[in-house]
Amino acid sequence: MKKLLTSILILFFIGQISYSQDWDFEKPDYSKIEKNIKDKKSNLYYESLMNRFSKADSTLSLKEKRHLYYGYTFQESYSPYGRSTYEDSLRNVLQEENLAHVDFEKIIAFGDKILRSNPFNLDALNYQLFAFEQTKDQEAFQKKLTQLRTIVDVLMSSGNGKTKENAFYVIDTSHEYNLLSILGFQFGGSQHLIEHYDYLSVAENNQDIEGFYFDVTPCLNSILK
Incomplete structure (x- = not known):
């Protein structure tokens, strides 16, 4: 529809968010x-x-x-x-x-x-x-x-998502996709679990960003419980 x-x-414009790799986190x-x-x-x-x-x-x-x-x-x-x-x-x-x-x-x-x-x-x-x-x-x-x-x-x-060391920290994997949209990126179709990080690829963009890392430690811990 x-x-x-x-x-x-509406999600894209809350706070007039624009992606930058240099904000404080x-x-x-x-x-x-x-x-x-x-x-x-x-x-x-x-x-x-x-x-x-x-x-x-x-x-x-x-x-x-x-x-x-x-x-x-x-x-x-x-x-x-x-x-x-x-x-x-x-x-x-x-x-x-x-x-x-x-x-x-x-x-x-x-x-x-x-x-x-x-x-x-x-x-x-x-x-x-x-x-x-x-x-x-x-x-x-x-x-x-x-x-x-x-x-x-x-x-x-929590981070900028550029590397595992600077990953975004989420408590729900759906927030990974929400955050991509908020930042103005489209999911590229590829998702990989690397250690305790989710890596999502993003579609071609003018910033030449290939994907983002998300720390999902609480989600994985909940499975162990």
Whole structure:
């Protein structure tokens, strides 16, 4: 559906992101994050961070955002290869040629159900952005945009993807493909697991970039558990 595909461009322009190999980034220290999010007296206490994220708090610092995102790997609900049954329901609605107001309401409702089990599902957030844009609910649109930006800020802070040493750190393999789109690249069709890194090739581009590395350590650890 052309109208829907056009709206997905929202992802490409959040924060006017442009790819550069020289921005400042920092690898997540998972052991330190695990310790910090358990301190109930700290602003990094996980329950507090998730409550602020749920309310689309735009004042979260980058440090808090990183503890929120990477700290999720230590929650019982973390299941990087899990899949909500509502994803099929959402996909069925999106396949409709002409969407009516009731369909936008379904997109929002199914998105909410998906996000209850996976609060960092960028696809669900993006489709909700589309629905809120179409229903002209600006308040809800801005809240979802804040949440989406929170996640993207963390991903962009972790690396530049150029090498294994400077890989992007993700807690969900779907975020690899989301990040490619956000950076303005198209998946080149080739994916390889190298040690604890995913390597995705990208289609021909004017920056002559062949692909990106993503550290997927939490995802692999979840399989071992």
